[in-house]
Amino acid sequence: MIQWERKHTNSNEKVASGSNPLSKLTNISSNHVLELQNVEGDSMGLSKGEFMLENTPALPSWMKQQNLHKDDESLDSRKPQNQSAKVNSGDSDLPKVLVVDDHAASRMTAVALLGMEGYEIIEADSGSKAVDLVSEQQPDLVLLDVMMPGMDGFEVCQILKQNELTRLIPVIFITALNDRRSRIRGIEVGADDFLTKPFDRVELAARVKSLVSQKRLNEDLDHAEKVLFSVARAIESRDPNTGDHCERLVKLGQAFGEYLCLSRNQIRDLMWGGYLHDIGKVGIPDAVLLKKGKLTEEEWEIMRQHVSIGEKICQPLRSMRGVIPIIRHHHERWDGSGYPDGLKGNDIPYIAQVFQIIDIYDALTSERPYKRSFTPEEALNIMLEETNTGWRNPELVQQFVDFIKTKVS
Numbered sequence: 369m370i371q372w373e374r375k376h377t378n379s380n381e382k383v384a385s386g387s388n389p390l391s392k393l394t395n396i397s398s399n400h401v402l403e404l405q406n407v408e409g410d411s412m413g414l415s416k417g418e419f420m421l422e423n424t425p426a427l428p429s430w431m432k433q434q435n436l437h438k439d440d441e442s443l444d445s446r447k448p449q450n451q452s453a454k455v456n457s458g459d460s461d462l463p464k465v466l467v468v469d470d471h472a473a474s475r476m477t478a479v480a481l482l483g484m485e486g487y488e489i490i491e492a493d494s495g496s497k498a499v500d501l502v503s504e505q506q507p508d509l510v511l512l513d514v515m516m517p518g519m520d521g522f523e524v525c526q527i528l529k530q531n532e533l534t535r536l537i538p539v540i541f542i543t544a545l546n547d548r549r550s551r552i553r554g555i556e557v558g559a560d561d562f563l564t565k566p567f568d569r570v571e572l573a574a575r576v577k578s579l580v581s582q583k584r585l586n587e588d589l590d591h592a593e594k595v596l597f598s599v600a601r602a603i604e605s606r607d608p609n610t611g612d613h614c615e616r617l618v619k620l621g622q623a624f625g626e627y628l629c630l631s632r633n634q635i636r637d638l639m640w641g642g643y644l645h646d647i648g649k650v651g652i653p654d655a656v657l658l659k660k661g662k663l664t665e666e667e668w669e670i671m672r673q674h675v676s677i678g679e680k681i682c683q684p685l686r687s688m689r690g691v692i693p694i695i696r697h698h699h700e701r702w703d704g705s706g707y708p709d710g711l712k713g714n715d716i717p718y719i720a721q722v723f724q725i726i727d728i729y730d731a732l733t734s735e736r737p738y739k740r741s742f743t744p745e746e747a748l749n750i751m752l753e754e755t756n757t758g759w760r761n762p763e764l765v766q767q768f769v770d771f772i773k774t775k776v777s
C-alpha cells in the first residue's frame with residue numbers, strides 16, 4: 369500500500385484523488401518538501417550391431433519376450449515384471465525412462481539394461497514420437513539417439529529444453545566414441561550427459577540414476593519456487609488497493625532491464641522481484657498492512673520488517689540469490705535515509721536501485737483509493753523531485769526518464 373503525503377513543516381496533507389500534484393509542486397519551498405511516501409517507507413563410432421544383447425548379462429523373462437517383437441511393434445510402456453526396483457525400492461513411483469532410437473535392436477540394449485535396474489521404460493522409434501511421448505507421459509529421463517530420419521536427436525532435445533513443462537527432464541545423448549562434433553552440438557542444445565556405444569552397464573546405470581535423482585531434486589526446487597510465487601500473489605490479493613501491481617512490475621522490469629542492457633539473469637531477477645519484493649508482507653498483520661489511516665511509529669516499525677521477513681523466506685533457495693537484494697533493499701534511499709540498512713549511494717545493490725525506480729513509477733501511474741493515477745509526465749516530474757531531495761540515483765533516474773519517453777513517444 370502506498371500513500372502520498374504532502375509533508376509540511378507542521379502538518380501532513382494527503383494529495384487528494386483528482387487533484388493535480390503538479391500545481392501543488394509549484395508551492396514547494398525549502399520547508400514544503402513534497403514527500404512521496406510509500407507506507408512501507410518508499411516508494412535454473414560404432415555401428416548399431418556393435419552394441420547388441422549378446423554382450424549383456426542374462427535378461428529377465430519379460431525382456432526375452434520383448435526381443436521377439438519386430439521394428440513395427442507398438443512401443444508401449446514396459447514395466448519390469450520382476451520389480452526388484454533397484455532404483456528406488458520403497459518408492460512406488462518407479463522412475464520412467466524414455467528410450468529413443470529408430471533401430472529396434474539398438475533400443476533393446478538400453479531397454480534390457482535399464483529394465484534390470486528396475487526402471488519403467490517407454491520407447492519411441494522417431495523424434496516426433498519422442499516429443500509426443502514426453503508431453504503425454506512426462507518421463508524422468510530421455511535416452512536419445514543422435515541420428516534418426518526426420519527429426520534428429522538434437523532437434524528433439526532443443527524442443528524439450530525450450531518447453532517450460534519439459535525443460536527439467538534430463539536428456540542423455542547416445543553418441544559414437546570420439547564423436548566430438550555431436551557432443552558439441554549436444555551441449556549447444558542442452559544435453560545433460562553423453563553415453564558412448566557399446567553401453568557399459570555400470571556406467572549407464574550410474575548416469576541414469578544420478579540424473580533421475582537430480583531431476584527430482586530440481587522438481588522439488590521448482591515446486592518450492594512456485595509455492596513462493598503463489599504466496600506472493602496471495603499477498604497481493606490481500607491488499608485490494610494494488611491491483612495488478614506485480615504483473616505490471618514484471619513487464620516494466622523486463623523492458624527497462626533490456627533498455628539498460630542488463631544480463632539475462634539480472635532481467636530475470638528484476639522480473640521475479642516484481643512478484644516477490646513484498647513477499648515478507650505475509651508476516652505483517654492486517655491491522656497494520658491494511659490500515660487506512662496514518663501508521664503510528666510502532667506500526668511503522670512492524671511494516672518495515674517486511675523486507676527482512678521476505679529475505680528470510682527466500683534465502684534457503686539458491687535460485688533466489690539474485691532476487692534477495694531486491695527484496696531486502698527496495699526501500700533504501702540514495703542519501704542513506706531508507707531502510708533496513710540505511711545504505712548510501714552505490715552501496716545499495718544496483719539491481720535494487722533499478723527495481724525501486726520501476727516500483728515507484730508504477731505506483732505513481734496507478735490509481736489508488738487515496739490518489740488518482742498520474743500521467744507518465746507527472747510521475748516522472750515527481751520522481752525527479754524526489755531525486756533532487758537526494759533519495760534516488762540521479763543518473764539512473766535520468767535513464768529511466770529517457771526510457772519512458774522512448775516508450776511513450
Ligand SMILES: [Fe+2]
Nearest residue numbers: 408645646698
Ligand atoms: Fe516493500
